[in-house]
Amino acid sequence: MAMNRIVRHALILAACAGFSAPGLAQDAEKKEVKETICFESRKGASEVTKREIRPGLPNVKCSPTTDAVLWYGDPYEDTVPMGKVPLLDKIPEGHAVVKPRTEKLSLASTCTLACHNGVTPPGFPKHKKPIPIPTMEAMVPDVKDLQHGRGRIWCLDCHHPTRRDKLVDNFGDPVSLDQPQLLCGKCHGDKLRDWRDGIHGKRIGEFASTGKKRWFVCTECHNPHDVQNGAHQRGFTQLKPEPPPQLPAGMKDARHEKVHPIAH
Amino acid sequence: MSIDKRPLGEPALPASADPAQAVPKATRRDFLKAGGMLSLSSLMGTAALMAQTDDAKATIEWAEHFQKNYRLMSDEEKNEARIRLERRHSAEYGRKVTVDISGAQPGVLMGYALNVRKCIGCRRCVKACVEENNQSRGSRPGERIEWIQVLRMERGEFSEERMNHGYPEGLGIQVGGNAYTPVGQVLEGQFHYTPEAVPEKDATYMPIACMQCEKPPCVKVCPVRTTYREADGPVVIDYNWCIGCRMCMGACPYWARRMNVTKPVLPKDEMNPVTHYLGNRPRMRGVVEKCHWCLQRTRQGRYPACVEVCPVGARKFGNLLDPDSEVSLILARKNVFRLKAELNTFPKFFYFYD
Incomplete structure (x- = not known):
């Protein structure tokens, strides 16, 4: 098409x-x-480049109107084992896989090389209070007005202070960017529980509870820096919808659906 | 036997539009029409004659017309039907088409759950279903078939601006509303919404497709018993026995069934070659089709296509007999309802919210 x-x-x-x-x-x-690059859950998160696994079998089929992935030929493409998640022990070894996020977050390598290279810089504050950092604000303007936590959290509550390619858990230990659930679950425990049980979030692959699945991690669907924009967005960036169904024969438009509108 | 010039029903036709490749065709309909007047012995004679012909296509088609209802076939007959179909479809679509005939596994009862609170109305499930299930995708009327419908519903009187517009007026939200101002959400949704971006303010979305009822009204009314409930849950159709009477479409309270009014338009390069006999194998003109929970995938253990593609993870699929499956845990833990539960159709498709 x-x-x-x-x-x-x-x-x-x-x-x-x-x-x-x-x-x-x-x-x-x-x-x-x-090459055709399609996005999976939301724009700006994980993406797939369309290719052929075998002649006639593409790895994904994409929407011609929105560039969204519509069909998976191979649900486990480019995935790695998910790693340990507490209380998720019923799944056999290697049956939970994720797509690595580290390469996707392209800034990470620059950040870790230039400044946040694992060494605590001189003058690093001892307390945990937010402080304005002019260099960071110049590079990433969003940090001035963080849309997460309504002012109750700031950068170092989630990001590791010295290793910028890592997140941070409750004890200050680094957490991989591929496993944001270990960080997000600190506050969103109910969501973590539902996600672990397969109720919240998305998995693709085999449907049996012990089957091999690719798990979508938190940040593949939610942008943690932007979760509050728009009260009606349900924690999820707005998307362009796919085209509507075909009109019945002889009908010019779908105005009949709005004959008795509910005025807002 | 009457040949060609038939307005309806070409179950065994290859997709070729080339008149040079046309072979004498006859449908079961024609067969019944003409054959009803013949005696049994002459019928048998005709069949034997046709079976001996050199024309492979004609033989295949004759065999198809004489095949039994899928439920009554022995394993051997099913396998023969599979080989016939694979050969015909592979030639038709110029690639290797597989037709699965695997049956229900013991200990599996498929169930589906959908989080109505999460759904953003992006219609990706609708399009994924079309990619997977070989629906007709032409542009003329009746040529575009989609099994999933997404209803957009407005929040009615419960929107902020309408708080004081009840009946009688001036007293805040009133119980009941009236005929002109419905209270809350009604199932008179909009199918053809086209906003710039979804989800919209003050709108909720409700995808509906076949509910795979435990007591399906469509199965009750089918005069040829071609639609029935499989042992692992889904209600399926043997397309070869469908006579296109549309009784099931009238009986279904969920508007789930679609009729191939025209000859299905399925381009060769868009065809999904992995098919199931009761699932997504290419359909003919004049038969009814509907969602079957991607039997060709779920019988092999894979999630249905709509579940895999939902960007918000609103769609959940699992084995109801497995207490650890997603759907079982949702039923145990969440607020669940069935659509039109008062009709006692007992759907295995559950809506839930957090």
């Missing part, structure tokens, strides 16, 4: 541009070889 549209675009462009068409046609070719 997407391919068709590109070709159609190219044709229209070529028709409009007349003799300048060769250049544009080249552009269209470039577009076609461009």
